[in-house]
Amino acid sequence: MSTDQPSASRRRRRAWAVAAAGIAAALVLPTAPAHADPGTQPGPAGQTLTVSDTTIDPDGQTVTVSGTGFNRTRPTGYDGIYVGLCVYQGPGQVASPCVGGVDMSGGSGSSLWVGDHVPAYGVGLAKPFNKGSGAFEYQLTLTAKDEFTDCTATGVQCVVSTRADHTSSADRQDDVQIPVTFVDDQGPGPGGPGEPGGGTADQQVVVAVNGGPLTLSVPGDVIRLSDASLSGAASNLTSTGSLNAATVSDLRGTGAGWTLTGQVTDFTGEPQGTIPAANLGWRPAAAVSPDNSTTVAPVVTPGPEVTPGTGLGTAKTLCSSAAGASSGVFTCGGALDLGVPADTPAGTYTSTLTLTLA
Numbered sequence: 001m002s003t004d005q006p007s008a009s010r011r012r013r014r015a016w017a018v019a020a021a022g023i024a025a026a027l028v029l030p031t032a033p034a035h036a037d038p039g040t041q042p043g044p045a046g047q048t049l050t051v052s053d054t055t056i057d058p059d060g061q062t063v064t065v066s067g068t069g070f071n072r073t074r075p076t077g078y079d080g081i082y083v084g085l086c087v088y089q090g091p092g093q094v095a096s097p098c099v100g101g102v103d104m105s106g107g108s109g110s111s112l113w114v115g116d117h118v119p120a121y122g123v124g125l126a127k128p129f130n131k132g133s134g135a136f137e138y139q140l141t142l143t144a145k146d147e148f149t150d151c152t153a154t155g156v157q158c159v160v161s162t163r164a165d166h167t168s169s170a171d172r173q174d175d176v177q178i179p180v181t182f183v184d185d186q187g188p189g190p191g192g193p194g195e196p197g198g199g200t201a202d203q204q205v206v207v208a209v210n211g212g213p214l215t216l217s218v219p220g221d222v223i224r225l226s227d228a229s230l231s232g233a234a235s236n237l238t239s240t241g242s243l244n245a246a247t248v249s250d251l252r253g254t255g256a257g258w259t260l261t262g263q264v265t266d267f268t269g270e271p272q273g274t275i276p277a278a279n280l281g282w283r284p285a286a287a288v289s290p291d292n293s294t295t296v297a298p299v300v301t302p303g304p305e306v307t308p309g310t311g312l313g314t315a316k317t318l319c320s321s322a323a324g325a326s327s328g329v330f331t332c333g334g335a336l337d338l339g340v341p342a343d344t345p346a347g348t349y350t351s352t353l354t355l356t357l358a
Helices: 008-013
Strands: 039-042 048-051 061-068 081-087 111-114 136-142 158-164 176-182 214-217 237-242 246-250 258-264 267-270 280-288 316-321 328-340 348-350 353-357
Touching (some): 039 176, 048 158, 048 176, 061 158, 111 136, 214 353, 246 316, 280 316, 316 328
Antiparallel strands (some): 039 048, 048 061, 061 136, 081 158, 158 176, 214 246, 237 328, 246 328, 258 316, 258 353, 267 348, 280 328
């Protein structure tokens, strides 16, 4: 099942997801330095992150960000990291949201995607480590705010941050954060020296959630049943096997519900003979994918058992999910039982089982 990548404009606007997890050491935020000063911070897995300047012009300033020891091998097989300017959320927390979002187009300069081993769509977008050493050195353009984030707001501390990219978003071992301070030379504000300011400001927060498709995928197109050996007995023989488990993905965002049905054609023998479609039955099984992260727990129900003789010559339900609990990813499969009449001519029999999702 393929996964569509979001457009470049949406990727730049999207802030890194906040995922809580422990890291080896808490970040200690120093007081703002009085002059430009580089910053260095060790990481939980032996990494080192360095920023050439931690006192930044709010209107924008280009700094050099470098690191060592970042190309760890992960279970996913990827080693990519994101580097950007993000809001500090506390010890052990992912810094988020990030000014400029995560730039997966490679064009904004507000963040970096660095890695030697990234998905195919990232080749040419992710910047490489230095000859596979896990070291890197690139320039990053830092600005104090965008339409979603303001690093100069009261109570907001921003950091130059690294973290594992979207292929291992729950991995906290690449989290390294260096505090930066935005300072200009404008002098005291309109209130004058020593005169406290105040006030409130409201902002409307808007997000568009776009739905996806309802899809069906099956890993193979051949099911091999067990051999049936004619013995001369009066009773039917039984041949058994298993369905290739189907994956149903409901990403529509409507919770409208869905049903997966199956129907089989008559088995045609070679060189001769026929086994009726009704002789094929099944014992369905269904499960919810453990990767679902929906607010409402998804539910899937296997269809009723269908016995040989009353079988799949007409459409029967393999599994279904009722309205209100159908969003997410599910697997549907089960066992197959074929009743083979005792007088069936010897040969190889073939039928077509069609699954329909609606």
